Amino acid sequence: MRLFVKPAVLGLAAALLAGTTLAQDMPNPAIKARQSVMALRGFELGILGAMAKGDVPYDAEVAAKAAGNLVLLSQLDLSAMWPEGTDNSAASGTRALPDIWSNFDDVAAKAGILNEAALELQAAAGTDLESMKAAMGNLGAACTACHKAYRAPAS
Numbered sequence: 001m002r003l004f005v006k007p008a009v010l011g012l013a014a015a016l017l018a019g020t021t022l023a024q025d026m027p028n029p030a031i032k033a034r035q036s037v038m039a040l041r042g043f044e045l046g047i048l049g050a051m052a053k054g055d056v057p058y059d060a061e062v063a064a065k066a067a068g069n070l071v072l073l074s075q076l077d078l079s080a081m082w083p084e085g086t087d088n089s090a091a092s093g094t095r096a097l098p099d100i101w102s103n104f105d106d107v108a109a110k111a112g113i114l115n116e117a118a119l120e121l122q123a124a125a126g127t128d129l130e131s132m133k134a135a136m137g138n139l140g141a142a143c144t145a146c147h148k149a150y151r152a153p154a155s
């Protein structure tokens with residue numbers, strides 16, 4: 001048995017070392033965090049979008065849950081996720097434009113508009129399909145307004 005322990009321990013040490021090297025090549029965790037929040041927003045909106053398009057039948061309960069999550073996701077304080085030096089001219093793996101850092105007030109205002117739209121959507125999503133669709137317009141516009149101003153186009 002003892003013979004097996006040593007190589008295992010060595011293997012673990014090697015794996016940890018490899019992990020350290022890897023960590024240096026990893027993108028800034030703040031970039032990862034903000035992109036993860038965005039990915040969650042996209043996921044929840046996708047649930048509603050599939051119903052709006054008729055790809056899946058409208059389900060009031062499922063729609064209300066997705067809209068509720070969009071409210072929560074629009075209320076998160078993301079301020080720690082935009083440290084200096086993480087715009088797309090200074091860091092790789094991000095589409096965040098440098099303009100964000102010179103227009104924080106406007107970015108915050110756009111985030112506020114998203115929150116309002118999400119609250120309206122939450123009130124409408126569980127009512128019926130037409131109400132949900134109507135409220136989705138404002139929400140989508142709130143996402144797009146910020147992306148147009150502050151996110152670089154996909155390369």
Ligand code: HEC
Nearest residue numbers: 035038039041042045094095096110111114143146150151
């Ligand atoms: C206040 C500005 C703002 C609002 C509002 C906003 N986004 Fe974003 N979003 C960004 C920025 C900036 C990025 C680029 C982040 C990066 O690459 O570091 C982004 C990136 C994304 C991405 C790509 C994430 C990835 O994995 O790279 C998705 C998906 C996304 N947003 C979805 C949404 C959805 C859906 C909404 C609305 C419900 C929304 N966003 C609202 C600013 C915003």
